[in-house]
Amino acid sequence: MERSSGDARLCEGDGCGRRLTGTGQRRRLCRPCLDTLTGLLGTLPALYRGCGSALEVGAAAGLREKTSGGPLPGLALNTAAVEARAEILAVLASWSGLVAQQRRLPAPRRDVALLARFLLDHVDWLAAHPAAGELTAEIARVARSARRTAHREPVRRIVVGPCAAPGCGGELTAAIRPGHGTRVRCDADPAHAWDGPQWTGLRREMEPAAPERWLTAADISRLWRTPSGTVYRLASEQKWRRVTRAGRTYYAESDVHACFARRAEKGDRPRI
Ligand SMILES: [Zn+2]
Ligand SMILES: [Zn+2]
Known part of the structure; x- marks a missing residue:
């Protein structure tokens, strides 16, 4: 273990987490x-179209069920496909917006093929950007969620702990649905339910004197269901307080909260 020369990136x-070697100094x-990223960017337009056909299958199944008077299983698939498509578009547009802003270029039209092409044209610049890690994670995530839509992946559930409502003895479970974000629910009372952002707000209310919590751009992106490109843009526009530890940047949760609360009030809450 030679960790003495701190230059092993x-x-x-x-x-x-592979060791970076060779001449790609800034990458x-x-x-x-990088190959995975370019491959996925090249595939996303086809995945987007694929979700379009899942949409048609869903609509057709829904119609058939409707005539027989039963439930509408097609509807769930339908919604998931709409969400997966919206998510691909939102993520590509968000990162293209970041490239356009920081490289002072006109952003392409909101079209999946054009946006993916634009990001591919700037992929070397993106690979050197501090947000490169988040970009690879988000692109992989939307690609996974689009593929899952086609395979009707079930909802994942995670036990969170005891219910936060006063006097309630229920247990909280977080349901994570591809393309739907996180929903925290109580098993004792259906009224005890929060979405990801409300949940972090609630925790702060329960512990008002709690020390500031620090979140990575990836945490913020997951909790507020906002593409990382938008998170980085808001962080610099709104001057969120930040700290850097071991090369990672963390943002003050209360600044993030205030920013998204203002956006929600103005009605321009980000929508994926
Ligand atoms: Zn790697
Ligand atoms: Zn409860």
Whole structure:
């Protein structure tokens, strides 16, 4: 273990951590991660179209069920396909917006093929950007969620702990649905339910004197269901307080909260 020369840089690609070697001085991604990223960017327009056909299958199934008077299983698939498509578009548009803003270029039209092409044209610049790791994670996530839509992946459930409502003895479970974000629910009372952002707000209310919590851009992106590109843009526009530890940037949760609460009030809450 020679950790003495602090210049061994590791790949920041999603779940990678390989040692970066060679001449790509500024690049934060290893060759396999860069190849995966370009491959997925090239595939996303086809996945987007694929979700379009899932949509048609869903609608057709829904129609058939409707005539027999039963439930509408097609409807769930339908919604998931709509969400997966919206998510691909939102993520590509968000990162294209970041490239356009920081490179002072006109952003392409909101079209999946054009946006993916635009990101591919700037993929080397993106691979050197501090957000390169988040980009690989988000692109992988939307690609996974689009593929899941086609395979009707069930909802994942995670036990959170005892219910936060006063006097309630129920247990909270977080349901994570591809393309739907996180929903925290109580098994004792259906009225005890929160979505991801409300949940962090509630925790702060329960402990008003709690010290500031610090979140990574990836945490913020998951909790507020907002593409990382938008998170980075808001962080710099709104000057969120930040700290850097071990090369990672963390943002003050209360600043993030205030920012998204203002956006929600104005009605321009980000929508994926
Ligand atoms: Zn890598
Ligand atoms: Zn409860």
